[in-house]
Amino acid sequence: MTTIVKAINVRKSFGAHQVLRGVDFEVENGEVLCILGPSGGGKSTLLRCINHLEDLNDGVIWVDGEIIGYELKGSTLHELPPRLLRMQQREIGMVFQHFNLFPHMTALENVIEGPVTVRKEPKAQAEARGRELLTSVGLADHCGAYPVQLSGGQKQRVAIARSLAMKPKIMLFDEPTSALDPELVGEVLDVMRALAATGTTMIVVTHEIAFARDVADRVAIMVDGEIREMGPPAEVLANPKDARVRSFLSRVLS
């Protein structure tokens, strides 16, 4: 296995509030990492640092041979110009809690937007692949539907297809089922499960402990801006060593 993501001493503050207090981790190619933890622990911020939606105050994030958002010159990091940053960002797929589909475009138009506008693929080719992707998330019949006509679960599946259309090296999921009605959570998790089975590298911030236990290769538990425990779900979820992690798990598992 080869490393595809490496984070070293990632620190991030909003004003005086330290959200990330030195986070280190590695993700192997094809691995599924679930990040769990209480609200306000910095899970989403960490995820948003990986594709540089947030810049860092210290530390470094490396994805598949490149430092994200910066160029290393000697021992200093220089901010990348926007054009180069965009080249990195399009290699990293992201699925948001609130879907963030483009409401003025149909499902298919949402999916082909990246390939056509950014990768300059011919439209016919992008559409063919877009239909394939929508079919693979179970939405073959909804290509022409606008987001407003779709349920939350369907929207999130379109959002996943939209990210996959860019053929990303890794996929980030920021609480993908938190905004869904309970009966719609399953359909999105099923798509993610299928995606994991194809060997896609996934980093998933979630509250779905059962999903983490079944699908994740490893789980990380973040409390107060630090990863307190990290390892195979069977180990971490069953025998947490850290007191804060124990109290968090006892609340969510009961």
Added chain:
Amino acid sequence: MILQRASGAVRVDVGALNQRSYRIVRLKHVGRWIGALVVVVALALLVQAFAHGQIHWATVGEFLTAGVIVRGFGNTLLISFFAMIIGVSLGTLFAIMRLSANPVTRFVAWLYVWVFRGTPVMLQLLIWFNIALVFPRLVIPGLYEARMVDVVTPFVAALLGLGINEGAYMTEVVRGGISSVDHGQTEAAKTLGMSRFQTLRRIILPQAMRLIIPVMGNSAIGMLKFSSLAAAISMGEMLNAAQQIYFINGAVIELLFVCGIWYLAGTTVLSIVQYYIEQHFGRGVAGTPAKFSFRLPFRSNTPLSGGVEESKA
């Protein structure tokens, strides 16, 4: 129960509910019928009054299609159209500049709005018209040279004055529209690797349009009327032409009515155009009501299922 009594609902014993199905009688809107009657009578009196007033309707009919009036209206349309194009272009440009991360461009946009929104449009028209007093010659070194009075004709002065002033207002309108679009849209575009320009053009502006268009429609209608100010700088638009005629023949009200009819015709057409543009940019929005529509107000504004309709188109 206390609440129920307070709300004035009629108390019914639970035992009285002995049917499974009831016929429903709609509330009668007596006030509406009385109101309609009053309006009809008032309108009839108004028509009656004007029909017997000191107006020579034949003169109105005669001048409605008079060459000089129609040409004047053509000029009115021409100025309005191009001033609006200038206004919308400048407005979009400066709105983007005002929202830029660059403090220099932000300042330039702020300065533009401050100056051109902060002075009367009439003043600006007069300054453009008299610009030759400041700069007698327009010189682009090595490329172009001319007398300013030949370049800035009344028509050009009207275009510059109205267009640049409109642009200052449009800047604020477009800025409001852009700011109203959820930040998640920008983030989603970023994760796809879209540039700032691509994000604006493909994602943000089409959504901002829903808010911008109704205001822009207002502006376009306003512009059609404001263009009459150009009469002050001897631009031969319709109102100017009408005045010149009634100074001679004395048919003051008749010619003003002619202008009124043409202005109403113009604004009606604009309202219809606005309705269709709104329909276009309303796609993907649940229950877009036909607000600000040109439809007569008698029909209720039932929400159209905008998304469904448009997805077929």
